[in-house]
Amino acid sequence: MSTPLLERFVSEARDLLQAAATGLLILERQPGDEAAVNEVFRSVHTLKGSVGLFDFPAFTKLVHAGEDVLSLVRARQLVLTSELVDRLLDTFDQVSAWVDAIDTTGTLPKDADGASREMTAGLRAVLPADFGASQATASAVRTGELVGLDWLAALPEKDRLAAFAQAMDGAEIQAIEYAPLQDCFFSGEDPLALVRQLADLQSLAIEPTEPWPVIDHLDPYRCVLCFRALAAMPRVEVETLFRYVVEQVRVASVPPELLISLTGDPNGGPVYGDFVDEAYPLIAAGDWPPLRRAVGALLQLTAPTLLLASALRWLDAILAVPVPNSDWVNALIACIADGESNFRPVKAAQPAALANSGSRHLPDPTAVPEAPGRTDPGKVSSTAVRILESQRAILGLLTAGGDIAARLGSVAQTVTNLLAAEGHRADDLAAWSRAVDAAIAQDNAAPVIEVLDRWLAANHPSAASVRPEAGEHLIQEIKQTSRVLKVDQAKIDTLMNLIGELVVSKNSLPFLAKRAEEVHGSREMSREIKDLHAVIDRLAQEMHGAIMAVRMLPVSEVFDRFPRLVRDVARKLGKQIELSIEGADTAADKNIIEALGDPLLHIVRNAIDHGIELPDERDASGKSTQATVLLRAFQERDQVVIEVVDDGRGINPEKIKASALAKGVIDEERAARLTDQEAVNLVFTPGFSTAAQVSDLSGRGVGMDVVVNGVEKVGGSVSIISVMGQGTTVRLSLPLSMAVTRVMVVEAGGGMLFGIPMDHIAETVRVHRDAVHRFKQSEAFVLRDAIVPIIRLDRLLGVEPSAWFGDGSDEDAVLVVRVGGGLVGLLVDHFREGMDIILKPFDGILADIQGYSGSALLGDGRVLLVLNLRELL
C-alpha cells in the first residue's frame, strides 16, 4: 500500500538521515560547531514530524528519543562522545533500515517494536533522569494563558450546562482558544482533526477571525478560523495534545460559575414574584429539596425560549448537587426577580452588593471573579500590550486643551476594561484612576502617559520580542523548502528524449535547404531555411544544455557517504584515518554519479584495508600515525576525474607478480618482462586479489576488476599509480554525460552505415593489401611492430560483402579498435565522419539482439546502428 505521501516520505527521510549522519560526523570532530548541531537536530526533528503522519509508533518513538538526546547536545547539557555518536549512528542505521522496509513493503518489519524499545531505552539512558520532568514543566510554561472568556456566554446553553454538570462532578473544565497560523495547511496541519481529539469535548465554536470575503475571493488554503472549545480534561492533557502548536493555543481553566450565563427572550412570560419571595428564605436556611421541587415545577410551566426558563435551567443544574453554592443560587434568583440576564455571583460576605443590584451594569472590575491561572499583575498578554501601545499613541497626539477631556475619557475607559480583562489587581487600577484624575485636573495627558509608559516598559521585552523570532524562523524554513522541486527521473528522461528528437529533426533542415536550391532552384528559399536552421539550432542546443544541467548532480551525492564509512571501517580496523574531500561540487550526469557509487566504495575500502598501515607500522616507517585518504573530483575537458589518493604503503609490484603467477593469471616468461607499472595494472585482471585474507571490508576477494567493469560500463576508464611506501592513487575518468555519444561512422557491406563508439577507436589506418598476412582463416597485419588481427566487418555482421573492394590504390580501410586491452583491426569499406548522436537502446522485441548497443537517427532520416564491440569481438 504505497501512497504518494509515503513515497515522498521515504525519499525525504533518506535525505534527512544522510544530512543528520553527515552533521554528526562533523560534530564529532568539531564539537563546538553550532551549524552542525542545528543541522543534525533539525533533520531529526523534521523526520520525527514527518513520521508522525503515519502509523509507525516504533519509528516515532526511536526518532523522538534521538531528538531528545540531540536537543540536550544542542543545549550543551550533554557532551557528544564517540560512544554517543556510535549510538546515534546506530539509531540512524536502524531507522534507515526501516525506511527501506517501508519503501518495499509499506510497513515496519515485525521486530521493529522490540528493536525500537531497546534502542530507545539505550538513548534514554544517556539522558539525565529528570529530563522528562523538566520537559513537562517547560511545556506548561509555554502554553499561552487565555484571557477574555467573554465568548463562553456565546456557546450553546446545552453545552455549557453539560460542562457545568461535569464540573460539579469534580472535573476540571478548560476553555481553549486555538487560532491556527494562516499558513498551517501548508505544513500539513488539520486543526479540526486536532481539536476533535480533545478527549471530552463539551462544546466547540468555530469562527472566522475576519469577515468572510466574497466567495469568489476566498483563498481556501489560508486558515482564518479560530476554534474555541470547552473540554473537561486536565490542563496537562490539553497541552500534550496541542504540544506542536503550543504558541497558537491559549488555555484557561474555567471556574464553573463562568459557565453560567442566561440567554433567551427577556420579555414576556409570567413573573415569579412568589417564587422569588419563597426562595430567599429557603436558601438562607439551606433547605434545598423544596427549592429543587419548585424549580422543577416552574420549568415545566415556562416556555423554553424565555430568559426565565434559562435561569431556571441553570438553577436546576446548580441545585443538582447535594450542597449547592448559595451565592450562585442567590444571584440567579436575583436575575429571575429583575428579569435581567446579567448573572453576577456575589460573595455571601458582601450582602451590601446584593442590595445594590441596580449598579451591576456599570463596569465594576473588582466584581470580576479572580479566575485561577490569570496572568500576574504587572504582566499583560501581548494583545494587551498592543492595545496599551495604541492608547499611548492616541494620547501622544493630544495637544493641551481642545477635546482632551473627551479623548482622555475614552482612553481611560479602554484601559480600565483592559486591566479588568487581564485580571489585574486593584492597585494597578487605582494607580490608573489616580493618573486619569490628575490628567483631567491638569487638562494635560502627561500623568496618564507616564503610567502607560511604565507598564509598557515592564512588558515589552517579555511579550513583544520573543515570539516573532520563532515565527520568522519558521517562515525562513518554509521558503527554503519550497525552492527545491523533486521530479521523477522518468519525466526528465522523456524531456531528454524529446530534445533528442528535436535535434535530429532540426538536422534535416540543411537537407531541405539543399533540396530547395538544387531541385526547386530557389537559392533565396534555401538561404531562409538556413537562417531558420541557425536559430533553431541555437535554441535546441541551449535547451539541450539546460536539460543536461537538470540531470547534473554534484559528486557529493556519492562522496557524502564516505565520511561515515571511513570512520566506521577505521575504527573497526584500529587505524587512524582522516578523510578529506576536494571538489565535492563537481557535477556530472545523474547516471554517471549513480554508477560511480559502487566502484568508488570498493576503491576506498581497498585503500583503507590494504593501503593504510596500522598506526605502529606507520610510526616505524616515519609517517604520522594519522593516515590521509583524499577523495578528489575535478573536471578535465569533457571528463569528470575522480581520484582516491591514500598515503599508505603502496602496491608492491613484486608481490603482485608473485601472486599473479601463483594464481596462474600470467606465466613466468611474461612476469619477467613486466614493468612495475604493468605489474600494478595486474590488479585489474579478473580473478585477482592479493589480500592475504579475505576480510569483510574490501569485498569478497573479487578485486579491482569489479571496479573496471563498473566504470567501463558508463564509458569511463580506470588507472592506478602507486609508489612503494608512499601511497596509491586510483584515478577514474568518466564522461560528463552519457546522453550524447560520439561515434565514428563507417561504411560496410556495400553502403550500410555503422557507428562505432569513439572511445574504442585507437586509430584509422590504410593497409596495403600486400601487407595483410593470412594465417589459415585469420588475417593480420603489422602495425608498428605489433601484430594486429584483422576482422572484416561485413563478414562479422553477416552482411553481403561489397562487390567492390577498396579503391584503386589497393589499400583497405582498417579501423584499429581497442577491445578488452588488445588491439583489433576492423576492415571496413569506407571511413565516414565522426558525429555526436543520441543513442537509443533497442527496446521491444529488438531488446535482446546482441552486438548492437542501440540505434540513432541521422539527419537525413536514415537509421544508424551502433555496434557494441565488446559483445561482437
Place this chain on the structure above:
Amino acid sequence: MPFSFAKNTATAETLCTVEDALPLLEYLQSHRGAKVDLGPCRHLHTAVLQVLLAARPKITVLPQDPVLSGLLSQALGASGEKETK
C-alpha cells in the same frame, strides 16, 4: 476525489482532505445555490470546513458520524439559519 460533483449537489465521501477544498470551492463558485451532501463523510479537513463556512451552501445531509454532525450543525447552523430567514 472525495467529492463527486453533480449538477447541483456535491456529495462528500468518507474522508475529505485538504486537497478537496479547492475543487469544492470552485464548484460552489460556479454553481451558486448548489447543495452539499455530507452523509458518508467521517472527517472534514479544516480547509474544507472553511469553504463550507464561507460559502454557506445548503447542507442536505449531515454526516452520519454523530460527533462531526453535532460539530458541523453548531458551526454551520448558527448563522445558516439567519441567512435562510
